Amino acid sequence: MSQLFSKDNRQILTAPLNGDNPIMIQILGICSALAVxxxxxxxxxxxxxxxxxxxxxxxxxxxxxxxxxxxxxxxIQLVVVAALVTVVSxxxxxxxxxxxxxxxxxxxxxxxxxxxxxxxEAFAMMNKPWESFLDGIGNGLGYAWILVVIGAVRxxxxxxTLLGYTxxxxxxxxxxxxxxxxxxxxxxxxILLGIVIGVHRAVNKDIKS
Amino acid sequence: MIxxxxxxxxxxxxxxxxxxxxxxxxxxxxxxxxxxxxxxxxGVSIHDAIDSKRIMSFVVxxxxxxxxxxxxxxxxxxxxxxxxxxxxxxxxxxGFLALLPKILVSYIVGLGIExxxxxxKHEEIQEGYLVTGLLIPMxxxxxxxxxxxxxxxxxxxxxxxxxxxxxxxxxxNPALVARAFLFFAYPSAMTGDSIWVSQNAICGLGxxxxxxxxxxxxxxxxxxxxxITMPVQDMITGLMPGSVGETSVIAIAIGAVILLWTRIxxxxxxxxxxxxxxxxxWLFNISGMDSAAAQVPWYEHLILGGFxxxxxxxxxxxxxxxxxxxxxxxYGFLIGALTISIRVLNPGYPEGMMLxxxxxxxxxxxxxxxxxxxxxxxxxxxxxxx
Numbered sequence: 001m002s003q004l005f006s007k008d009n010r011q012i013l014t015a016p017l018n019g020d021n022p023i024m025i026q027i028l029g030i031c032s033a034l035a036v037x038x039x040x041x042x043x044x045x046x047x048x049x050x051x052x053x054x055x056x057x058x059x060x061x062x063x064x065x066x067x068x069x070x071x072x073x074x075x076i077q078l079v080v081v082a083a084l085v086t087v088v089s090x091x092x093x094x095x096x097x098x099x100x101x102x103x104x105x106x107x108x109x110x111x112x113x114x115x116x117x118x119x120x121e122a123f124a125m126m127n128k129p130w131e132s133f134l135d136g137i138g139n140g141l142g143y144a145w146i147l148v149v150i151g152a153v154r155x156x157x158x159x160x161t162l163l164g165y166t167x168x169x170x171x172x173x174x175x176x177x178x179x180x181x182x183x184x185x186x187x188x189x190x191i192l193l194g195i196v197i198g199v200h201r202a203v204n205k206d207i208k209s
Numbered sequence: 210m211i212x213x214x215x216x217x218x219x220x221x222x223x224x225x226x227x228x229x230x231x232x233x234x235x236x237x238x239x240x241x242x243x244x245x246x247x248x249x250x251x252g253v254s255i256h257d258a259i260d261s262k263r264i265m266s267f268v269v270x271x272x273x274x275x276x277x278x279x280x281x282x283x284x285x286x287x288x289x290x291x292x293x294x295x296x297x298x299x300x301x302x303x304g305f306l307a308l309l310p311k312i313l314v315s316y317i318v319g320l321g322i323e324x325x326x327x328x329x330k331h332e333e334i335q336e337g338y339l340v341t342g343l344l345i346p347m348x349x350x351x352x353x354x355x356x357x358x359x360x361x362x363x364x365x366x367x368x369x370x371x372x373x374x375x376x377x378x379x380x381x382n383p384a385l386v387a388r389a390f391l392f393f394a395y396p397s398a399m400t401g402d403s404i405w406v407s408q409n410a411i412c413g414l415g416x417x418x419x420x421x422x423x424x425x426x427x428x429x430x431x432x433x434x435x436x437i438t439m440p441v442q443d444m445i446t447g448l449m450p451g452s453v454g455e456t457s458v459i460a461i462a463i464g465a466v467i468l469l470w471t472r473i474x475x476x477x478x479x480x481x482x483x484x485x486x487x488x489x490x491w492l493f494n495i496s497g498m499d500s501a502a503a504q505v506p507w508y509e510h511l512i513l514g515g516f517x518x519x520x521x522x523x524x525x526x527x528x529x530x531x532x533x534x535x536x537x538x539x540y541g542f543l544i545g546a547l548t549i550s551i552r553v554l555n556p557g558y559p560e561g562m563m564l565x566x567x568x569x570x571x572x573x574x575x576x577x578x579x580x581x582x583x584x585x586x587x588x589x590x591x592x593x594x595x
Contacts, residue, residue: 176354176356177356178357178395178397178398180394180395181393181394181395181396182390182393182394183394185393187393191368195368198372
């Protein structure tokens with residue numbers, strides 16, 4: 001047990017949350033981060049879906065990494081990811097239909113998420129299954145928490161709600177407060193993402209871009 | 210005399226003084242009141258009698274006619290809408306009182322952020338906000354709530370200016386970014402027919418208008434597919450609803466003369482904006498398109514909405530426009546052409562000046578690059594021939 005969570009493995013799990021974050025440092029997976037964060041709920045579901053898919057595709061590819069012919073490895077990776085995405089998409093349709101409607105094509109487009117291919121190529125192809133699993137979980141969560149932050153800000157300021165519950169009191173609206181329509185536009189998500197990245201680099205000055 | 214006072218309080222602000230956290234504030238005021246006597250310590254520098262603070266002061270002076278007229282027009286529209294007769298000064302002071310809080314909010318928020326950033330980066334205060342802070346209240350509707358204005362000012366100063374490195378480094382015109390922020394974030398406060406006339410009495414001046422009172426601008430009438438009801442002389446004098454500073458062609462023309470005479474604004478940019486607008490407006494006139502906007506005579510397009518204000522004060526901003534002299538022609542022409550195209554072709558946006566200028570701000574470096582490259586390749590060819 002202690003070997004499973006050795007210092008190196010803990011590092012694999014936690015580095016993507018901060019110092020090696022897929023969105024903030026590697027600037028991967030931006031497209032879906034902009035598309036699904038208008039509200040908090042789809043952002044959470046999207047983050048969890050990507051975490052699950054990254055983790056398990058990492059494990060599967062890691063198990064069969066020695067049998068994959070090098071020249072067709074991308075195709076095989078895509079088949080694995082596509083299978084997992086289909087499973088997740090079906091689960092969402094069965095148990096969280098409203099959210100899956102909101103996410104629409106973006107669940108299917110997880111196949112093309114750069115983070116997934118990046119982790120498969122850079123990590124799972126040359127590491128053991130358990131490490132690959134931790135790496136997938138870490139990167140998925142690193143992606144997810146940025147989505148949650150942006151989704152929360154956008155939903156709060158853009159619609160005055162969080163997870164659909166009204167947060168801004170009616171009194172504020174009566175006093176002249178108006179929801180910020182720009183927050184619901186994808187352009188504002190890009191600006192917010194820029195702010196998050198800027199603040200992160202200002203706090204962690206040791207990160208070299 | 211001012212110098213004596215400043216010299217007396219200076220030690221407080223220097224390193225070790227008790228107020229050293231405010232040294233940038235002190236320096237800002239000092240060089241605003243007096244010409245800076247500090248010279249550069251490295252390299253060869255050529256100093257002109259006119260520095261960027263003087264340039265900003267001239268732009269502010271050039272803005273004053275449009276600002277003062279805007280105040281009068283606020284009062285005029287209010288009394289006119291209520292059907293009450295009033296004297297010139299009553300109208301003017303009403304407008305003054307309506308506009309003053311906006312100017313104060315714009316300056317306090319904007320300069321506050323500038324002071325904080327200057328302090329934080331240990332730099333001198335940059336003077337660019339002097340003009341921006343006056344432009345922002347002039348390009349919003351008179352009924353824009355103050356908290357929205359403050360938010361827009363903060364947004365544009367931080368995200369359109371400071372993160373690029375402050376005055377002189379920004380890609381987009383900060384005043385227009387503030388307006389674009391309001392336009393996209395709070396469309397109900399920036400477009401429509403109920404926002405162009407101040408609705409409430411202030412300090413006993415003006416009249417309370419009924420809540421449902423609406424007054425359309427000429428361009429929103431056109432956007433709705435109707436005929437313009439205002440006569441042409443009102444479009445030129447500016448006695449019509451619109452954003453505060455944009456309505457009067459005469460007041461803007463006075464500002465344009467000041468800017469051109471002091472050579473702060475480029476006549477190339479200004480002229481080519483008007484040419485671009487006129488050409489495209491004329492093309493739509495003869496195209497036979499069956500929409501109200503396309504059938505507005507081309508000369509009316511040039512005097513309606515924010516066209517003049519944008520052409521004179523926004524497009525000519527030396528920081529965000531094209532820098533090469535040839536490039537300024539392309540830059541200006543495309544602004545004018547885009548503005549009219551947006552007005553005519555996009556039913557959602559009755560006015561296109563803001564978006565056209567922001568769009569061309571983005572392309573100004575590209576235009577410069579092409580002009581410079583063309584010049585280089587031409588000279589290479591010439592030298593090969595010889």
